[in-house]
Amino acid sequence: MSQITIILGAQWGDEGKGKLVDILSEKFDIITRSAGGANAGHSVYIGDQKHVFHLIPSGILNNKTVCVIGNGCVIHIETLLEEINNLKSKNIKTENRIFISDRAHILFDYHKVIDGKQEEMKGKLSVGTTKRGIGPCYEDKISRRGIRFCDLMEWEIFEEKIRNNVKILSQMYGDLEFDLEKELNKYKEYSKTLKEMIIDTTFYLNASIQEGKTLLLEGANAIMLDVDHGTYPYVTSSNPSIGGIYTGLGIAPQKNTEVIGIVKAYTTRVGAGPFPTEQENEIGEHLRQVGGEYGSTTGRPRRCGWLDAVMLKYSMAVNHYDIINLTKIDCLTGLKTLKIAVSYYRKGEKLNSWPASLQVLKECEVEYLELPGWDIDISACRNFEELPVNCKNYILKIEELMQCRIKYIGVGVRRDQIIIK
Ligand code: GDP
Ligand code: IMO
Ligand code: MG
Secondary structure, eight states, X not given: OOSEEEEEEOSSSOSSHHHHHHHHGGGOSEEEEOSBOTTOOEEEEETTXXXXXXXXXXXXXXXXXXXXXXXXXXXXXXXXXXXXXXXXXXXXXXXXXXXXXXXXXXXXXXXXXXXXXXXXXXXXXXXXXXXXXXXXXXXXXXXXXXXXXXXXXXXXXXXXXXXXXXXXXXXXXXXXXXXXXXXXXXXXXXXXXXXXXXXXXXXXHHHHHHTTOOEEEEOOSOGGGOTTXXXXXXXXXXXXXXXXXXXXXXXXXXXXXXXXXXXXXXXXXXSSSOOXXXXXXXHHHHHHHHHTOBOTTTOOBOEEEOEEHHHHHXXXXXXXXXXXXXXXXXXXXXXXXXXXXXXEEETTEEOSSOOSOHHHHHTOEEEEEXXXXXXXOOTTXXXXXXXXXXXXXXXXXXXXXXXXXXXXEEOSSBTTOEEEO
8 A cells, every 4th residue: 555545536436446445444644635615516425325525535434533624724623623523413523533734715605695696697608517616716816716614714814805805706706695794703603612723744644655644535526627728617716626635635646555536337427518429328327226326415416327438438538547436337237238439530521639619529420339238237246256257247348448457346235345356
Protein backbone atom coordinates (compact mmCIF):
# COMPACT_ATOMS: atom_id res chain seq x y z
CA MET A 1 0.00 0.00 0.00
CA SER A 2 1.42 3.42 -0.94
CA GLN A 3 1.71 6.23 1.60
CA ILE A 4 -0.73 8.23 -0.51
CA THR A 5 -3.60 6.54 -2.35
CA ILE A 6 -5.97 8.45 -4.60
CA ILE A 7 -9.43 7.20 -5.53
CA LEU A 8 -10.98 8.76 -8.63
CA GLY A 9 -14.26 8.39 -10.50
CA ALA A 10 -13.33 7.18 -13.99
CA GLN A 11 -16.71 7.80 -15.70
CA TRP A 12 -19.64 10.17 -14.98
CA GLY A 13 -19.85 9.64 -11.22
CA ASP A 14 -21.54 7.13 -8.90
CA GLU A 15 -19.05 4.43 -9.80
CA GLY A 16 -18.84 3.27 -6.18
CA LYS A 17 -16.00 5.40 -4.82
CA GLY A 18 -17.49 5.52 -1.31
CA LYS A 19 -17.50 1.74 -0.94
CA LEU A 20 -13.76 1.35 -1.67
CA VAL A 21 -12.85 4.34 0.50
CA ASP A 22 -14.70 2.70 3.38
CA ILE A 23 -12.99 -0.66 2.78
CA LEU A 24 -9.48 0.77 2.49
CA SER A 25 -9.85 3.37 5.25
CA GLU A 26 -8.66 1.00 7.99
CA LYS A 27 -5.19 1.14 6.42
CA PHE A 28 -4.98 4.96 6.46
CA ASP A 29 -4.49 7.72 9.02
CA ILE A 30 -6.14 10.57 7.11
CA ILE A 31 -8.97 10.62 4.55
CA THR A 32 -9.63 13.74 2.47
CA ARG A 33 -12.07 15.40 0.09
CA SER A 34 -10.54 17.95 -2.27
CA ALA A 35 -13.16 19.19 -4.76
CA GLY A 36 -16.89 19.65 -5.18
CA GLY A 37 -19.44 19.88 -2.42
CA ALA A 38 -22.74 18.30 -1.54
CA ASN A 39 -23.37 17.45 -5.20
CA ALA A 40 -21.53 14.23 -4.35
CA GLY A 41 -23.38 11.31 -2.81
CA HIS A 42 -21.24 8.42 -1.62
CA SER A 43 -23.10 5.38 -0.25
CA VAL A 44 -21.57 2.92 2.16
CA TYR A 45 -23.31 -0.18 3.55
CA ILE A 46 -22.29 -1.60 6.91
CA GLY A 47 -24.39 -4.72 7.22
CA ASP A 48 -27.90 -3.56 6.34
CA GLN A 49 -27.26 0.03 7.45
CA LYS A 50 -26.83 2.53 4.63
CA HIS A 51 -24.76 5.69 5.13
CA VAL A 52 -24.72 8.43 2.48
CA PHE A 53 -21.98 11.07 2.60
CA HIS A 54 -22.16 14.36 0.72
CA LEU A 55 -19.38 16.40 2.33
CA ILE A 56 -17.66 14.24 4.94
CA PRO A 57 -15.15 11.72 3.55
CA SER A 58 -16.55 8.17 3.53
CA GLY A 59 -13.62 7.05 5.71
CA ILE A 60 -15.28 8.57 8.81
CA LEU A 61 -16.89 5.20 9.64
CA ASN A 62 -13.49 3.87 10.61
CA ASN A 63 -13.04 5.45 14.04
CA LYS A 64 -9.24 5.70 13.83
CA THR A 65 -9.17 8.06 10.84
CA VAL A 66 -9.00 11.84 10.73
CA CYS A 67 -11.08 13.40 7.93
CA VAL A 68 -10.08 16.55 6.09
CA ILE A 69 -12.22 18.69 3.78
CA GLY A 70 -9.70 20.55 1.63
CA ASN A 71 -9.44 24.07 0.24
CA GLY A 72 -10.86 23.02 -3.15
CA CYS A 73 -14.27 22.18 -1.70
CA VAL A 74 -17.35 24.36 -1.45
CA ILE A 75 -19.13 23.71 1.84
CA HIS A 76 -22.76 24.31 2.81
CA ILE A 77 -22.44 24.52 6.58
CA GLU A 78 -25.96 23.38 7.43
CA THR A 79 -25.52 20.23 5.31
CA LEU A 80 -22.19 19.53 7.01
CA LEU A 81 -23.69 19.91 10.49
CA GLU A 82 -26.62 17.67 9.53
CA GLU A 83 -24.15 15.01 8.43
CA ILE A 84 -22.20 15.35 11.66
CA ASN A 85 -25.38 15.11 13.77
CA ASN A 86 -26.49 12.10 11.80
CA LEU A 87 -23.19 10.37 12.58
CA LYS A 88 -23.46 11.31 16.24
CA SER A 89 -26.95 9.79 16.37
CA LYS A 90 -25.39 6.54 15.14
CA ASN A 91 -22.76 6.76 17.92
CA ILE A 92 -19.93 7.56 15.55
CA LYS A 93 -17.42 9.86 17.18
CA THR A 94 -16.83 13.09 15.24
CA GLU A 95 -14.98 15.32 17.76
CA ASN A 96 -11.40 16.09 16.70
CA ARG A 97 -11.89 13.91 13.64
CA ILE A 98 -13.19 16.39 11.05
CA PHE A 99 -11.15 19.38 9.89
CA ILE A 100 -12.09 22.02 7.32
CA SER A 101 -9.57 24.06 5.35
CA ASP A 102 -9.57 27.74 6.30
CA ARG A 103 -9.13 28.34 2.54
CA ALA A 104 -12.30 26.42 1.54
CA HIS A 105 -15.26 28.45 0.34
CA ILE A 106 -18.59 28.75 2.14
CA LEU A 107 -21.62 27.82 0.05
CA PHE A 108 -24.64 29.90 1.08
CA ASP A 109 -28.34 29.23 0.53
CA TYR A 110 -28.38 32.00 -2.07
CA HIS A 111 -26.01 29.94 -4.23
CA LYS A 112 -28.70 27.26 -4.41
CA VAL A 113 -31.32 29.85 -5.38
CA ILE A 114 -29.01 31.19 -8.12
CA ASP A 115 -28.31 27.61 -9.31
CA GLY A 116 -32.06 27.14 -9.83
CA LYS A 117 -32.42 30.50 -11.58
CA GLN A 118 -29.51 29.81 -13.92
CA GLU A 119 -30.90 26.41 -14.86
CA GLU A 120 -34.25 28.03 -15.60
CA MET A 121 -32.64 30.77 -17.69
CA LYS A 122 -30.74 28.19 -19.75
CA GLY A 123 -34.02 26.52 -20.66
CA LYS A 124 -33.43 23.68 -23.12
CA LEU A 125 -29.68 23.98 -22.53
CA SER A 126 -29.89 23.43 -18.78
CA VAL A 127 -27.18 21.20 -17.30
CA GLY A 128 -29.40 19.20 -14.97
CA THR A 129 -27.37 20.24 -11.93
CA THR A 130 -28.01 18.87 -8.47
CA LYS A 131 -29.22 22.40 -7.53
CA ARG A 132 -26.84 22.34 -4.58
CA GLY A 133 -25.39 25.75 -5.53
CA ILE A 134 -22.07 24.33 -6.69
CA GLY A 135 -21.64 26.36 -9.89
CA PRO A 136 -22.62 29.74 -8.37
CA CYS A 137 -20.30 29.22 -5.36
CA TYR A 138 -17.34 28.43 -7.64
CA GLU A 139 -18.33 31.45 -9.76
CA ASP A 140 -17.94 33.65 -6.68
CA LYS A 141 -14.58 32.02 -5.98
CA ILE A 142 -13.27 32.63 -9.50
CA SER A 143 -14.73 36.17 -9.54
CA ARG A 144 -12.74 36.83 -6.35
CA ARG A 145 -15.72 37.72 -4.20
CA GLY A 146 -16.10 34.30 -2.52
CA ILE A 147 -16.20 34.02 1.26
CA ARG A 148 -13.84 31.56 2.89
CA PHE A 149 -13.81 29.81 6.25
CA CYS A 150 -10.92 32.02 7.38
CA ASP A 151 -13.29 34.99 6.86
CA LEU A 152 -15.85 33.39 9.15
CA MET A 153 -13.20 33.54 11.89
CA GLU A 154 -12.87 37.34 11.42
CA TRP A 155 -16.42 38.48 12.05
CA GLU A 156 -16.14 42.08 10.81
CA ILE A 157 -14.59 40.97 7.55
CA PHE A 158 -17.20 38.25 7.13
CA GLU A 159 -20.05 40.68 7.72
CA GLU A 160 -18.67 43.24 5.29
CA LYS A 161 -18.10 40.62 2.60
CA ILE A 162 -21.50 38.96 2.86
CA ARG A 163 -23.33 42.32 2.82
CA ASN A 164 -21.40 43.30 -0.27
CA ASN A 165 -22.02 39.95 -1.97
CA VAL A 166 -25.73 39.94 -1.31
CA LYS A 167 -25.87 43.45 -2.82
CA ILE A 168 -23.93 42.45 -5.95
CA LEU A 169 -25.75 39.15 -6.47
CA SER A 170 -29.20 40.73 -5.92
CA GLN A 171 -28.36 43.22 -8.66
CA MET A 172 -27.45 40.32 -10.92
CA TYR A 173 -30.19 37.83 -10.05
CA GLY A 174 -33.04 39.68 -8.33
CA ASP A 175 -34.55 38.22 -5.17
CA LEU A 176 -32.12 35.82 -3.47
CA GLU A 177 -34.70 34.67 -0.88
CA PHE A 178 -32.09 35.50 1.75
CA ASP A 179 -32.94 37.29 5.00
CA LEU A 180 -29.50 38.79 5.64
CA GLU A 181 -30.00 39.91 9.25
CA LYS A 182 -31.42 36.54 10.28
CA GLU A 183 -28.65 34.70 8.44
CA LEU A 184 -25.98 36.81 10.12
CA ASN A 185 -27.17 35.55 13.52
CA LYS A 186 -27.03 31.99 12.23
CA TYR A 187 -23.48 32.44 10.92
CA LYS A 188 -22.37 34.03 14.20
CA GLU A 189 -23.39 30.76 15.86
CA TYR A 190 -21.69 28.67 13.14
CA SER A 191 -18.47 30.59 13.69
CA LYS A 192 -18.48 29.37 17.30
CA THR A 193 -19.56 25.79 16.48
CA LEU A 194 -16.92 25.35 13.79
CA LYS A 195 -14.04 27.21 15.43
CA GLU A 196 -12.07 24.09 16.41
CA MET A 197 -12.65 22.43 13.04
CA ILE A 198 -11.29 25.22 10.85
CA ILE A 199 -7.55 24.81 10.44
CA ASP A 200 -4.75 25.33 7.93
CA THR A 201 -5.18 21.90 6.35
CA THR A 202 -2.37 22.60 3.84
CA PHE A 203 0.10 22.84 6.72
CA TYR A 204 -1.49 19.88 8.52
CA LEU A 205 -1.40 17.58 5.48
CA ASN A 206 2.16 18.46 4.48
CA ALA A 207 3.39 17.99 8.06
CA SER A 208 1.54 14.65 8.21
CA ILE A 209 3.20 13.47 4.99
CA GLN A 210 6.59 14.44 6.43
CA GLU A 211 5.83 12.41 9.55
CA GLY A 212 5.10 9.36 7.40
CA LYS A 213 1.33 9.30 7.96
CA THR A 214 -0.78 7.58 5.31
CA LEU A 215 -3.38 9.46 3.27
CA LEU A 216 -6.38 8.23 1.32
CA LEU A 217 -7.57 10.97 -1.03
CA GLU A 218 -11.24 10.42 -1.90
CA GLY A 219 -12.27 11.84 -5.25
CA ALA A 220 -15.80 13.14 -5.69
CA ASN A 221 -17.81 13.50 -8.91
CA ALA A 222 -15.74 12.15 -11.83
CA ILE A 223 -13.47 12.89 -14.75
CA MET A 224 -16.23 13.19 -17.37
CA LEU A 225 -17.83 15.87 -15.15
CA ASP A 226 -14.53 17.80 -14.92
CA VAL A 227 -14.90 21.41 -16.07
CA ASP A 228 -11.74 21.05 -18.21
CA HIS A 229 -11.75 17.41 -19.28
CA GLY A 230 -15.42 16.45 -19.20
CA THR A 231 -18.30 16.86 -21.61
CA TYR A 232 -18.35 20.65 -21.26
CA PRO A 233 -20.74 22.41 -20.64
CA TYR A 234 -22.52 19.37 -19.18
CA VAL A 235 -20.11 19.15 -16.29
CA THR A 236 -19.70 20.32 -12.72
CA SER A 237 -17.74 23.48 -11.88
CA SER A 238 -14.57 21.96 -10.42
CA ASN A 239 -11.72 19.61 -11.39
CA PRO A 240 -12.60 16.14 -10.08
CA SER A 241 -9.70 14.60 -12.04
CA ILE A 242 -6.13 14.08 -10.80
CA GLY A 243 -4.99 17.72 -10.92
CA GLY A 244 -7.86 18.85 -8.72
CA ILE A 245 -6.69 16.50 -5.97
CA TYR A 246 -3.40 18.38 -5.60
CA THR A 247 -4.83 21.88 -6.10
CA GLY A 248 -7.70 21.11 -3.76
CA LEU A 249 -5.44 20.02 -0.91
CA GLY A 250 -2.29 22.13 -1.29
CA ILE A 251 0.02 19.13 -1.58
CA ALA A 252 2.39 18.22 -4.40
CA PRO A 253 2.57 14.91 -6.29
CA GLN A 254 4.66 12.54 -4.13
CA LYS A 255 6.78 9.56 -5.12
CA ASN A 256 4.93 6.98 -3.10
CA THR A 257 1.47 7.46 -4.59
CA GLU A 258 -1.03 5.04 -6.08
CA VAL A 259 -4.00 6.13 -8.18
CA ILE A 260 -7.06 3.86 -8.20
CA GLY A 261 -9.68 4.42 -10.88
CA ILE A 262 -13.22 3.35 -10.03
CA VAL A 263 -14.95 1.91 -13.10
CA LYS A 264 -18.55 0.72 -13.04
CA ALA A 265 -18.94 -2.42 -15.19
CA TYR A 266 -21.44 -0.47 -17.34
CA THR A 267 -22.05 3.27 -17.67
CA THR A 268 -24.43 5.64 -15.90
CA ARG A 269 -24.94 9.37 -15.93
CA VAL A 270 -27.25 11.74 -14.03
CA GLY A 271 -28.30 15.04 -15.58
CA ALA A 272 -28.09 16.24 -19.17
CA GLY A 273 -25.30 15.84 -21.72
CA PRO A 274 -23.92 13.39 -24.26
CA PHE A 275 -23.80 9.68 -23.48
CA PRO A 276 -23.03 7.73 -26.68
CA THR A 277 -23.57 4.23 -25.23
CA GLU A 278 -26.85 5.10 -23.47
CA GLN A 279 -29.55 2.43 -23.81
CA GLU A 280 -32.97 4.05 -23.72
CA ASN A 281 -34.61 0.66 -23.96
CA GLU A 282 -35.18 -2.52 -21.93
CA ILE A 283 -31.40 -2.98 -21.41
CA GLY A 284 -31.11 0.48 -19.81
CA GLU A 285 -34.20 -0.13 -17.70
CA HIS A 286 -32.86 -3.54 -16.62
CA LEU A 287 -29.53 -1.99 -15.51
CA ARG A 288 -31.38 0.77 -13.63
CA GLN A 289 -33.52 -1.72 -11.72
CA VAL A 290 -30.84 -4.33 -10.99
CA GLY A 291 -28.20 -1.70 -10.17
CA GLY A 292 -30.59 0.49 -8.14
CA GLU A 293 -29.49 3.36 -10.35
CA TYR A 294 -31.19 6.30 -8.67
CA GLY A 295 -29.11 9.31 -7.55
CA SER A 296 -27.86 9.29 -3.94
CA THR A 297 -28.15 13.09 -3.82
CA THR A 298 -31.26 13.94 -5.82
CA GLY A 299 -33.03 10.59 -6.21
CA ARG A 300 -33.19 11.15 -9.98
CA PRO A 301 -33.17 7.99 -12.14
CA ARG A 302 -29.67 7.55 -13.58
CA ARG A 303 -29.34 7.13 -17.33
CA CYS A 304 -27.82 3.71 -18.10
CA GLY A 305 -25.87 2.14 -20.95
CA TRP A 306 -23.00 -0.09 -22.04
CA LEU A 307 -19.41 0.24 -20.91
CA ASP A 308 -17.46 2.69 -23.06
CA ALA A 309 -13.79 1.85 -23.63
CA VAL A 310 -13.26 4.93 -25.83
CA MET A 311 -14.19 7.12 -22.87
CA LEU A 312 -12.21 4.94 -20.46
CA LYS A 313 -9.02 5.21 -22.53
CA TYR A 314 -9.36 9.00 -22.42
CA SER A 315 -10.04 8.78 -18.68
CA MET A 316 -6.91 6.64 -18.28
CA ALA A 317 -4.82 9.12 -20.30
CA VAL A 318 -5.82 12.08 -18.12
CA ASN A 319 -5.74 10.38 -14.69
CA HIS A 320 -3.19 7.61 -15.26
CA TYR A 321 -4.65 4.93 -12.96
CA ASP A 322 -2.19 2.44 -11.47
CA ILE A 323 -4.98 -0.01 -10.79
CA ILE A 324 -8.73 -0.27 -11.32
CA ASN A 325 -11.60 -1.18 -9.04
CA LEU A 326 -14.29 -2.62 -11.31
CA THR A 327 -17.63 -2.26 -9.51
CA LYS A 328 -21.14 -3.67 -9.88
CA ILE A 329 -20.19 -6.52 -12.20
CA ASP A 330 -22.81 -8.55 -10.30
CA CYS A 331 -25.43 -6.27 -11.89
CA LEU A 332 -24.61 -7.67 -15.35
CA THR A 333 -25.57 -11.23 -14.38
CA GLY A 334 -28.43 -12.53 -16.50
CA LEU A 335 -27.76 -10.49 -19.64
CA LYS A 336 -27.27 -12.79 -22.63
CA THR A 337 -24.87 -10.54 -24.51
CA LEU A 338 -22.71 -7.72 -23.20
CA LYS A 339 -21.45 -4.86 -25.32
CA ILE A 340 -18.41 -2.62 -24.95
CA ALA A 341 -17.88 0.48 -27.12
CA VAL A 342 -14.43 0.15 -28.68
CA SER A 343 -14.33 2.82 -31.43
CA TYR A 344 -16.12 5.95 -32.59
CA TYR A 345 -16.45 6.76 -36.29
CA ARG A 346 -17.37 10.11 -37.83
CA LYS A 347 -18.06 10.28 -41.56
CA GLY A 348 -16.35 6.90 -41.92
CA GLU A 349 -13.20 7.98 -40.09
CA LYS A 350 -12.14 6.49 -36.79
CA LEU A 351 -11.51 9.02 -34.01
CA ASN A 352 -8.24 8.67 -32.14
CA SER A 353 -9.57 10.00 -28.84
CA TRP A 354 -12.61 11.39 -27.06
CA PRO A 355 -13.62 14.57 -28.95
CA ALA A 356 -13.96 18.02 -27.34
CA SER A 357 -16.84 19.09 -29.57
CA LEU A 358 -20.26 17.82 -28.60
CA GLN A 359 -21.32 18.31 -32.22
CA VAL A 360 -18.62 15.86 -33.36
CA LEU A 361 -19.70 13.45 -30.64
CA LYS A 362 -23.31 13.67 -31.80
CA GLU A 363 -22.33 12.73 -35.35
CA CYS A 364 -20.30 9.70 -34.24
CA GLU A 365 -21.24 6.09 -34.77
CA VAL A 366 -20.25 3.70 -32.02
CA GLU A 367 -18.59 0.39 -32.81
CA TYR A 368 -19.25 -2.29 -30.21
CA LEU A 369 -17.52 -5.47 -29.23
CA GLU A 370 -19.97 -8.21 -28.18
CA LEU A 371 -19.21 -10.71 -25.47
CA PRO A 372 -21.34 -13.56 -24.12
CA GLY A 373 -22.86 -13.02 -20.66
CA TRP A 374 -23.35 -15.37 -17.69
CA ASP A 375 -26.34 -16.27 -15.56
CA ILE A 376 -24.84 -17.66 -12.36
CA ASP A 377 -25.19 -15.49 -9.24
CA ILE A 378 -21.68 -14.19 -8.48
CA SER A 379 -22.45 -12.13 -5.38
CA ALA A 380 -20.95 -14.80 -3.08
CA CYS A 381 -17.73 -15.22 -5.10
CA ARG A 382 -14.64 -14.10 -3.20
CA ASN A 383 -11.87 -14.97 -5.61
CA PHE A 384 -11.35 -14.48 -9.32
CA GLU A 385 -11.14 -18.21 -10.11
CA GLU A 386 -14.68 -18.79 -8.79
CA LEU A 387 -16.22 -16.45 -11.40
CA PRO A 388 -17.90 -17.93 -14.49
CA VAL A 389 -15.58 -18.01 -17.50
CA ASN A 390 -17.58 -15.39 -19.46
CA CYS A 391 -17.40 -13.04 -16.49
CA LYS A 392 -13.63 -13.55 -16.26
CA ASN A 393 -13.33 -12.87 -19.99
CA TYR A 394 -15.33 -9.65 -19.68
CA ILE A 395 -12.97 -8.45 -16.92
CA LEU A 396 -9.83 -9.48 -18.84
CA LYS A 397 -11.13 -7.68 -21.94
CA ILE A 398 -11.51 -4.43 -19.96
CA GLU A 399 -7.94 -4.81 -18.66
CA GLU A 400 -6.74 -5.28 -22.23
CA LEU A 401 -8.68 -2.30 -23.56
CA MET A 402 -7.65 0.02 -20.73
CA GLN A 403 -4.12 -1.34 -20.47
CA CYS A 404 -4.47 -1.34 -16.72
CA ARG A 405 -4.64 -4.00 -14.03
CA ILE A 406 -8.03 -4.58 -12.41
CA LYS A 407 -7.17 -5.34 -8.80
CA TYR A 408 -10.51 -5.00 -7.03
CA ILE A 409 -13.80 -6.44 -8.35
CA GLY A 410 -17.06 -5.48 -6.63
CA VAL A 411 -19.78 -8.13 -6.51
CA GLY A 412 -22.29 -6.46 -4.17
CA VAL A 413 -22.88 -3.45 -1.93
CA ARG A 414 -21.40 -4.86 1.28
CA ARG A 415 -17.82 -4.39 2.52
CA ASP A 416 -17.06 -8.09 2.17
CA GLN A 417 -18.44 -8.31 -1.38
CA ILE A 418 -15.16 -7.64 -3.10
CA ILE A 419 -12.64 -9.82 -4.94
CA ILE A 420 -8.95 -8.98 -4.84
CA LYS A 421 -7.38 -10.23 -8.05
P1 GDP B 1 -20.03 7.04 -5.53
O1 GDP B 1 -20.68 8.36 -5.66
O2 GDP B 1 -18.98 6.80 -6.56
O3 GDP B 1 -19.51 6.78 -4.14
O4 GDP B 1 -21.15 5.96 -5.82
P2 GDP B 1 -22.65 5.96 -5.23
O5 GDP B 1 -22.59 5.59 -3.80
O6 GDP B 1 -23.36 7.21 -5.59
O7 GDP B 1 -23.32 4.84 -6.12
C1 GDP B 1 -22.81 3.55 -6.17
C2 GDP B 1 -23.89 2.57 -5.65
O8 GDP B 1 -23.49 1.26 -5.99
C3 GDP B 1 -24.01 2.60 -4.14
O9 GDP B 1 -25.34 2.37 -3.79
C4 GDP B 1 -23.13 1.43 -3.69
O10 GDP B 1 -23.56 0.84 -2.48
C5 GDP B 1 -23.33 0.46 -4.83
N1 GDP B 1 -22.18 -0.41 -5.11
C6 GDP B 1 -20.85 -0.13 -5.05
N2 GDP B 1 -20.12 -1.19 -5.46
C7 GDP B 1 -21.01 -2.16 -5.79
C8 GDP B 1 -20.86 -3.49 -6.33
O11 GDP B 1 -19.78 -3.98 -6.58
N3 GDP B 1 -22.04 -4.18 -6.56
C9 GDP B 1 -23.27 -3.65 -6.31
N4 GDP B 1 -24.35 -4.38 -6.58
N5 GDP B 1 -23.42 -2.40 -5.82
C10 GDP B 1 -22.31 -1.66 -5.57
P1 IMO C 1 -20.49 11.48 -6.99
O1 IMO C 1 -19.34 11.96 -6.15
C1 IMO C 1 -23.07 11.90 -10.46
C2 IMO C 1 -23.54 15.93 -12.14
C3 IMO C 1 -24.96 16.46 -12.01
C4 IMO C 1 -25.04 17.34 -13.23
C5 IMO C 1 -23.64 17.93 -13.33
C6 IMO C 1 -23.51 19.33 -12.75
O2 IMO C 1 -21.63 10.97 -6.19
O3 IMO C 1 -20.03 10.54 -8.04
P2 IMO C 1 -23.57 20.26 -10.26
O4 IMO C 1 -24.64 20.18 -9.21
O5 IMO C 1 -22.27 19.67 -9.84
O6 IMO C 1 -23.41 21.65 -10.82
O7 IMO C 1 -24.14 19.38 -11.48
O8 IMO C 1 -22.79 17.04 -12.62
N1 IMO C 1 -22.91 15.46 -10.90
C7 IMO C 1 -22.84 14.18 -10.52
N2 IMO C 1 -23.34 13.07 -11.09
N3 IMO C 1 -22.35 11.80 -9.34
C8 IMO C 1 -21.82 12.89 -8.77
O9 IMO C 1 -21.01 12.83 -7.69
C9 IMO C 1 -22.06 14.16 -9.35
N4 IMO C 1 -21.71 15.43 -9.05
C10 IMO C 1 -22.21 16.22 -10.02
O10 IMO C 1 -25.89 15.42 -12.03
O11 IMO C 1 -25.25 16.55 -14.38
MG1 MG D 1 -22.59 9.17 -5.94
